[in-house]
Amino acid sequence: MAWKIAQSPKCDQLYIAPGNAGTSSVATNVNIGVTDFEALASLCLDKQIEMIIVGPEAPLVEGITDFFNASSDLRHIKVIGPDKTGAQLEGSKDFSKDFMNKYDIPTAQSKTFTKSTLAEGLDYLRNQSLPIVLKADGLAAGKGVVIAQSLEEAQSTLTDMLENALFGEASSKVLIEDFLTGIELSVFVLTDGKGGYVILPEAKDYKRIGEGDTGPNTGGMGAISPVSFADETFMNNVERLVIKPTINGLISEGIDFVGFLFIGLMNDNGHPHVIEYNVRMGDPETEAVIPRVKNDLVEIFEAAANGTLSQQKIAIDKRIATTVMMVSEGYPGSYKKGRTISGLEVSTQSLVFHAGTSSNENKVLTNGGRVIAVTTLDKDLKSALEKTYATVSDIKWEGVNFRTDIGQDLLKLDN
Ligand code: AMP
Numbered sequence: 001m002a003w004k005i006a007q008s009p010k011c012d013q014l015y016i017a018p019g020n021a022g023t024s025s026v027a028t029n030v031n032i033g034v035t036d037f038e039a040l041a042s043l044c045l046d047k048q049i050e051m052i053i054v055g056p057e058a059p060l061v062e063g064i065t066d067f068f069n070a071s072s073d074l075r076h077i078k079v080i081g082p083d084k085t086g087a088q089l090e091g092s093k094d095f096s097k098d099f100m101n102k103y104d105i106p107t108a109q110s111k112t113f114t115k116s117t118l119a120e121g122l123d124y125l126r127n128q129s130l131p132i133v134l135k136a137d138g139l140a141a142g143k144g145v146v147i148a149q150s151l152e153e154a155q156s157t158l159t160d161m162l163e164n165a166l167f168g169e170a171s172s173k174v175l176i177e178d179f180l181t182g183i184e185l186s187v188f189v190l191t192d193g194k195g196g197y198v199i200l201p202e203a204k205d206y207k208r209i210g211e212g213d214t215g216p217n218t219g220g221m222g223a224i225s226p227v228s229f230a231d232e233t234f235m236n237n238v239e240r241l242v243i244k245p246t247i248n249g250l251i252s253e254g255i256d257f258v259g260f261l262f263i264g265l266m267n268d269n270g271h272p273h274v275i276e277y278n279v280r281m282g283d284p285e286t287e288a289v290i291p292r293v294k295n296d297l298v299e300i301f302e303a304a305a306n307g308t309l310s311q312q313k314i315a316i317d318k319r320i321a322t323t324v325m326m327v328s329e330g331y332p333g334s335y336k337k338g339r340t341i342s343g344l345e346v347s348t349q350s351l352v353f354h355a356g357t358s359s360n361e362n363k364v365l366t367n368g369g370r371v372i373a374v375t376t377l378d379k380d381l382k383s384a385l386e387k388t389y390a391t392v393s394d395i396k397w398e399g400v401n402f403r404t405d406i407g408q409d410l411l412k413l414d415n
Pocket of ligand 1: 108133135145177178179180181184207264275276
């Protein structure tokens with residue numbers, strides 16, 4: 001996002017809080033935490049910042065937009081990201097499920113239980129077909145969903161979530177949800193809160209750590225955009241059945257939603273079902289989607305903030321973007337930081353985006369689980385993947401890990 005914003009002639013100065021070794025090459029990093037609203041406000045006033053683009057969900061759920069709107073000194077600063085109520089679409093799965101049911105947005109049927117209704121929940125599970133999905137209501141860093149294959153597993157997981165706080169406060173409420181079949185994809189919409197919106201390119205991500213979608217979930221190991229099965233008919237269905245009712249629902253609820261809606265969907269034979277909403281872009285989907293957007297991103301954000309998005313047209317690069325995430329050995333479990341990364345400057349054919357990196361003198365070091373995302377745009381999926389993996393093989397550190405099968409399922413589908 002920083003890489004793209006920095007290209008805009010409308011952007012004189014770009015600050016990233018807290019940033020990494022990559023963002024420092026296109027912007028000025030400031031060492032402020034994303035939920036330290038007071039420090040962010042001081043920075044904005046000091047540097048005369050005119051717009052804030054909120055990347056992650058935590059500051060939105062904690063009310064950064066409300067904080068800036070509540071102060072007469074800060075109100076003039078445009079914030080791209082919904083207020084606290086709008087952020088509940090991501091912050092509470094119970095809230096988002098009620099919202100979808102109220103506005104007839106297709107989604108899996110579900111029922112919510114708490115500690116005091118645990119016995120009813122255990123009983124309810126007895127009459128459900130398997131597999132069955134259990135979801136912690138609150139934010140759990142993408143880990144709060146368990147797909148149980150047996151009644152015993154479902155019942156013990158429900159007990160662990162509600163009684164033993166398996167996901168902390170996030171699992172004080174649990175949704176028991178029908179299992180959806182089909183292929184997943186993500187659709188991204190930017191809305192201006194007044195009914196105007198633009199649809200960005202869709203993407204497919206790869207959540208599991210292991211080849212062939214095995215092992216534990218991660219923040220994401222790769223992404224592909226566009227997704228071949230999301231043809232015009234399917235995307236028209238998504239717009240008619242999901243996007244429009246969502247935007248109209250937000251307006252009916254009086255929610256002034258200026259920002260990104262990330263819609264996780266299951267495509268069941270052409271029928272879209274919503275798995276989840278996020279209220280921001282995702283990572284690594286952003287690294288595959290944003291390079292395909294030809295527009296000036298700041299101009300689009302201005303239109304979102306001013307309520308004039310319906311006058312904007314999105315121009316999309318027709319090429320395919322493939323993104324492979326390079327991670328630390330041990331991730332998503334415990335891993336070592338501080339390893340020196342080499343080969344970052346070699347590639348001319350790919351874009352190299354940083355995630356968990358830091359810099360020390362002239363060295364770039366690993367500083368997180370997911371470290372580097374490599375994206376290549378090319379005319380077809382196969383050659384984009386070949387170039388991405390060629391760049392990946394040039395970038396090295398001790399204990400680097402990545403999936404070698406990103407996009408292989410789509411290649412098979414296409415053939
Ligand atoms: P969520 O955090 O809601 O996106 O769920 C994480 C992952 O769990 C999703 O990306 C899906 O792969 C899977 N999942 C969630 N809900 C369902 C469902 N109702 N049926 C099948 N898979 C699901």
